[in-house]
Amino acid sequence: MEWFDALVQGVLLGGMYAQYALGMALMFGVMRIVNISHGDLVILLSLIGISIATAWGLGPLPVLIVLVPLAVLMGWVLQKAVLNRVVGSDPLPSLIATFGLSIALQNLMLQIWSANSRSLPGHGIESQSIEIGGIYVGLLPLIVLAVATGLTWGLDLALKRTRLGRALRAASADVEAAAMTGINPRAVYAMATAAAVGILGFAAVFQALRSTVAPADGPAQLIYAFEAVIIGGMGTVWGAFAGSMVLGISQAIGFRIDPGFGVLAGHIVFLIVLATRPQGLFGKALS
């Protein structure tokens, strides 16, 4: 029962990681950009959300409703103002630009919010739990998992069935050929980053609800997103989701073995996958 409980807790933790990883998988899949500022954007959005909640006395749901459109706008501006200037066949310029952005964002957050940890008041939702088959499961992690599943399903469906989704997949397959059908690659890239950062809007609210956030927390979130995407397979939406589950379960089992071993267990699984199947569990091998 103890190990089954660890498995359940791992899946729930994976739900949180999936919200970090989806946006990264989308940006990498479409533009081949590894956004180093990914984690800092989560923390920035969390801190903005906490400030909105404090200033206007809002609960988590209204904060989410305000924050997600704001995140979409932020992503669109980020791509138009910064990333469109550095995106290309060489991944190094975008890597350097997002690394610089990460440092700038951390300092900006320190300037505005100081180094103190903060959290979003959940009005009790963060401490509620329900019993399922003899195991107590937190209500908030369940909501996080349900939202992560919904976001993954919605993103996958949008990529397959919508005009923008087809344009994103076409640009991902061959950006020059996509332009030959009338697709404006830079407009499509802006939409992809808007969607990716929009998803981070959800992650930001849940992150601030389940724990505290501080300006220096971004790089840790980046590592989890990166590991989940690598484990699942770069550029696949359900692969990122599955990679998040594997990472969450690895950490939860690691925590049961030894409380200090949890995070390391996740890193070890990541390294094993990287060494034995570099394309990820659900990615296709490069020919």
Next chain:
Amino acid sequence: MTAVLSTHGLLARYGDFQALYGVDIELHQGEAVALIGANGAGKSTLLRSIMGLLPVGREMVLLHGEPVGGTATDRMVQKGVAIVPEGRRLFTGMSVEDNLRVAIDQAARMGAKGGWTLPRLHQLFPILKEKARTQVQSLSGGQQQMVAIGRALLCQPRVLLCDEISLGLAPKVIREIYAALPEIRATGTAMIVVEQDVGLARTATDRLYCMLEGRVTLTGRSAEITREQIGKAYFGADHGVV
């Protein structure tokens, strides 16, 4: 008569390597023109330059008399120019239908008007209906070429650029693909066809340009140019113009 598309002293280069040296060509309404020449003559570079895939001077390419040189590729499509690229460049990992829908989506977004629809394309290439759900990478070379042509047609072009559409295909498949060209021309679409097979180029087009080392070495009516003239222009023994 104003040309639908023309180039004027077109220069193009890849880094330090100059690929085109002042190329002048013209294409008129509903006309099919062949571009022939040996490998490295600059035929594909010419199409890529027209399509905005290489940086060229604004006045070097005119579309309906409007300078469009160096215009972004997606804007050229919006202006009514589409390309069937060398190597087909299909969207792998996507089905035949999704590859075609990408073009339909963009044509709708841009408000492009024309007669090409999915059912009409299925009449032209019935196999595309049968293989609608098949991933494009699973198709034969000929079927992939039909998807590439279909994708370009669904952009509703007034000018269609075809780069080596017979390359690597069986003779029967080449005949099948070339049999579709008259129907495409019947819609008023003007075409430039890059073709290695000189015989095919002469029978399928109204006029031809022969290129050698980044220059046009021969031009004239396809039916009137002799094989001897083409031979000289193709291999560089005589750079005379008919």
